[in-house]
Amino acid sequence: MFRKILFALLTTLVLSNAHAQETNTTQLVYIIPIKKTIEPALLYVVRRGVDEAVRNDADAIIFEMDTPGGAVNAAEGIISVITKTDIPTYTFVENDAxxxxxxxxxxxxxxxxxxxxxxxxxxxxMMTPMGGVQEMPEAVEEKMTSAVAAMVRSAAEQGGHDPQLAEAMVRADMEYSVNGKVISKEGRLLTLTNEEAQQLVGEDQHPLLSKGTVKDIDALLETIGLPNAEKRTLRVTAAERIARLIAGIAPILMIIGLGGLWLEFKTPGFGIFGIAGISCLLLFFFGHHIAGLAGMEDVLLFFLGIILLAVEIFITPGFGFMGFSGLLLIFISFISAMSEHMPGKWQPISFEPETFTLPFLKVVLSFIGSIALVAIVGKFVPQTRMFQSLTLDSVSPDIEDHEELVGQEGVARSDLRPGGTAYFNDRKIDVVTYGDYIPRQTPIRIVEVHGNRIIVEDISLG
Structure with missing residues (x-):
């Protein structure tokens, strides 16, 4: 009896181990559709798909293609993502490429x-806003053609294809031939059918471009030795379309976000400035995270910078090491969030200056813009009814419109940012400045009274 039980246990263990090994060796293929017009939103999908494929140790990535073309800059970005991965990549041309x-x-x-x-x-x-083709000046056409020709040659070299064949797809004024056999005559752009693309050329009889004609994805997987692989197909989500818009207005979001937070630090309570600032910055990081750029480490850096900045403002008034460190972390988090990363990893695609130049420029301009925003708001908004409604809720209700208060001197009980409390003849009153910051225990004087709004100024400097 004991032997039967022991035998049954051993059999179960062996079968479980075999099943686990079979599960662990399941092959995985990511299929990324490139359908219809190629636009920047597709770059986000490709980046996400390649990132997931790297993280899940996929065996292959297949680009399922049926497209009339589209934005060249989006194609350039997609090529950059493709060439950064070590996973074997395939293109299956379903209809048109x-x-x-x-x-x-x-x-x-x-x-x-x-x-x-x-x-x-x-x-x-060059396309018109209505979607038609627009005629280009000759100089502009040559410049664009030359740039695209260089890009397509580079793409062909990275994919292991003939750069001259690639350039013949761009330039109609060149003939393309292999060992004397004319493939494309001068005067026409190179376009190949599936049969023409797989014809054998050269002394070694290698395929011209396509490695073969297959019916569908399943047939392709059978051909490349992955017949039983798990297939995961990527789709463009609504969030990725939103991410495209967010990436385009990133500087505006940073300006409003930084300016809003700074104004919130300078006003009592929590109000519209803080809500606007936090909302814009959350949108900024959300968009770049969906786009496959910003990771959680960038968000953590940003919030750590905000915490250090808040400590400098509320606990140690003035501006020193904590404030500088906070601004530096915020600066770095923004640049990192807009820099392209290696698929599946936190580090940027390279540490060359070109990787960070554009993000750095955007962040610098955004910081300058936020300073200008704070200056404008600090000068004009305190005079508006909206700002008064933000600061008057906390004013002492027993203060009436008494002109005799003007000129009275007292001491700030709290930091005025610009609102806070102060003592006048042992009486605590809520007050507001013209927008300036006044530290607690600073001598102050009432300079204006408008109903319940008591405006003060700093008299410590004479």
């Missing part, structure tokens, strides 16, 4: 095409 789509496909080492599909024609075009 024109223009920006062809450029992206060239950056992947493995291209497969469905029957009847085509790839090529990557010449740049």
């Amino acid at each position: 024109y223009s920006a789509g062809a450029i992206i496909a060239l950056a992947t080492p493995n291209i497969y095409m469905a029957p009847g599909s085509v790839i090529g024609a990557a010449t740049p075009m």
